[in-house]
Amino acid sequence: xxxxxxxxxxxxxxxxxxxxxxxxxxxxxxxxxxxxxxxxxxxxxxxxxxxxxxxxxxxxxxxxxxxxxxxxxxxxxxxxxxxxxxxxxxxxxxxxxxxxxxxxxxxxxxxxxxxxxxxxxxxxxxxxxxxxxxxxxxxxxxxxxxxxxxxxxxxxxxxxxxxxxxxxxxx
Amino acid sequence: xxxxxxxxxxxxxxxxxxxxxxxxxxxxxxxxxxxxxxxxxxxxxxxxxxxxxxxxxxxxxxxxxxxxxxxxxxxxxxxxxxxxxxxxxxxxxxxxxxxxxxxxxxxxxxxxxxxxxxxxxxxxxxxxxxxxxxxxxxxxxxxxxxxxxxxxxxxxxxxxxxxxxxxxxxxxxxxxxxxxxxxxxxxxxxxxxxxxxxxx
Numbered sequence: 522x523x524x525x526x527x528x529x530x531x532x533x534x535x536x537x538x539x540x541x542x543x544x545x546x547x548x549x550x551x552x553x554x555x556x557x558x559x560x561x562x563x564x565x566x567x568x569x570x571x572x573x574x575x576x577x578x579x580x581x582x583x584x585x586x587x588x589x590x591x592x593x594x595x596x597x598x599x600x601x602x603x604x605x606x607x608x609x610x611x612x613x614x615x616x617x618x619x620x621x622x623x624x625x626x627x628x629x630x631x632x633x634x635x636x637x638x639x640x641x642x643x644x645x646x647x648x649x650x651x652x653x654x655x656x657x658x659x660x661x662x663x664x665x666x667x668x669x670x671x672x673x674x675x676x677x678x679x680x681x682x683x684x685x686x687x688x689x690x691x692x
Numbered sequence: 693x694x695x696x697x698x699x700x701x702x703x704x705x706x707x708x709x710x711x712x713x714x715x716x717x718x719x720x721x722x723x724x725x726x727x728x729x730x731x732x733x734x735x736x737x738x739x740x741x742x743x744x745x746x747x748x749x750x751x752x753x754x755x756x757x758x759x760x761x762x763x764x765x766x767x768x769x770x771x772x773x774x775x776x777x778x779x780x781x782x783x784x785x786x787x788x789x790x791x792x793x794x795x796x797x798x799x800x801x802x803x804x805x806x807x808x809x810x811x812x813x814x815x816x817x818x819x820x821x822x823x824x825x826x827x828x829x830x831x832x833x834x835x836x837x838x839x840x841x842x843x844x845x846x847x848x849x850x851x852x853x854x855x856x857x858x859x860x861x862x863x864x865x866x867x868x869x870x871x872x873x874x875x876x877x878x879x880x881x882x883x884x885x886x887x888x889x890x891x892x
Contacts, residue, residue: 543751566750568779570743571771578740579775582712582747585732585875587884590747608736609744614868673892675868 528658528688529554532620533562535664540589541618542566545576549595551622551687556593573598574605577677580617581609589668592617596624596637599679600644606677607648614675618668623654623681645679652679655686695789695851697828699725702760702787705835709756709785710878712745714738714765716796717854718789720862722760730877735866739768742786746776749784749843752882756783756839763790763802766810770817776844777818784843786814791853799853814846821845 532555536544543566544559546552560567566588570576576592583590594602599621610617624631625638645652651674653667664680671678699721711731713719718741719733732748734741745759766772766788776786788810793799802808811822821841825831831849838845865873875886 543747545747568747568750568775570775572769574737574740575743575769575772575775578737578743579747582744582749583751584747585878585886586748586751587878587882587886588751605737605740609734609740612736612867613871615871672888675892 528661528686529558531658531661532664532682533558535661536591537562537565539665539668541591541668542588543568543580543583543590544593545570545579545590546593547571547573547576547595547598549593549598549622551624551682551684551689552593552595552620554687555620555682559593572601574602577602577605577617577619578609581615584615584617590618591620593620595622596634596641600637600641603644603648606650610677611648611650616672616675617677618671619677619679621679621681622687623683626684628684650677650679652681654681654683656683657686661686693826693828693831693849693851695721695791695854696725698789698831698849698851701828701831701835702758704832705839706758707756707839708881709758710748710752710881711758711760712741712748713760714741714762714789716762716764716794717791717857718760718762718765720796723863729873730881732874733863733870735861735870739765740772741765742769742772742776745786746772746779746781746784749781750779752884753781753783755882756785757781758785758787761786761788763788763792763810764794767803770813773814773817773819773846781844782842784845785838786819786844786846788846788848789851790848791851793853795853795857796859799855799857810848811846819844819846822847824848824850826850
């Protein structure tokens with residue numbers, strides 16, 4: 522069973538501070554606490570999706586409605602939607618802010634996350650999609666800066682949340 | 693009916709709707725008929741025009757938003773119907789241009805050609821208002837009701853395949869220019885800020 526600290530409240534608060542008003546989400550073992558927190562915020566439109574690429578396209582559409590958004594998805598899901606990130610967001614220079622679990626890290630010993638841990642960063646680098654890892658709570662306050670920076674980059678941006686940050690442990 | 697006939701009828705009933713077009717036939721023919729820059733023409737991410745339109749629709753709830761989808765694109769992202777039904781956007785109308793083939797790739801047949809009922813799929817996903825239309829005069833007659841009804845509303849338009857279809861997209865602009873023309877058009881049309889004070 523997984524347990525989380527109040528870090529999700531802090532992340533949610535920084536997203537709100539960055540002006541995020543829409544979150545498109547697909548459940549992920551590590552991110553469900555954040556997704557539940559977002560879902561409780563009446564000021565943040567919650568759009569649960571059935572496939573991660575929907576979240577990417579929904580956020581791209583929200584951009585043209587003048588609304589700041591975030592896609593909250595798992596690492597495996599990120600791998601499934603890099604085609605849409607490239608042919609929609611990179612092709613048209615549309616920024617999309619993705620919050621992704623850093624699965625397959627050295628402290629993640631789930632056997633089916635091993636490939637994600639080895640190949641996700643090289644894949645993002647191949648596309649030239651910028652990314653940042655939030656590894657500890659004192660870095661959460663950098664989220665608004667990261668959000669502004671991704672707008673300037675005009676392409677998909679991935680903010681990884683580490684296992685340590687999320688306070689996940691086995692009981 | 694011909695796709696261009698359907699597009700002309702839709703254009704005549706468009707009013708203030710913002711339009712998102714799936715790549716291929718839907719985008720190409722809407723551009724040919726309207727030349728409108730307050731429309732977004734997908735040039736990639738096949739299947740996800742409907743998701744893009746949903747993201748736009750929920751952020752501008754007082755503006756009618758149409759997605760001109762296609763049978764091929766819908767087949768790549770049937771799950772969009774579940775998400776659309778879950779969000780219940782009153783301002784979203786979902787048209788599907790159904791020519792039963794992948795027209796811009798040499799008219800190759802659609803998966804399960806002539807064997808699928810897209811309106812039944814939409815209803816099964818939870819979209820209660822659905823309609824299937826086969827000819828331009830019927831579409832013309834139904835459009836006032838379609839415009840007046842709350843969304844989400846799913847309308848399948850059965851059109852003829854065009855055996856000599858021209859494959860290259862007819863647009864005079866693409867890529868980042870598509871973003872800026874559409875974004876600036878949204879700012880002007882809706883009085884919103886898509887871009888920040890320094891342009892990004």
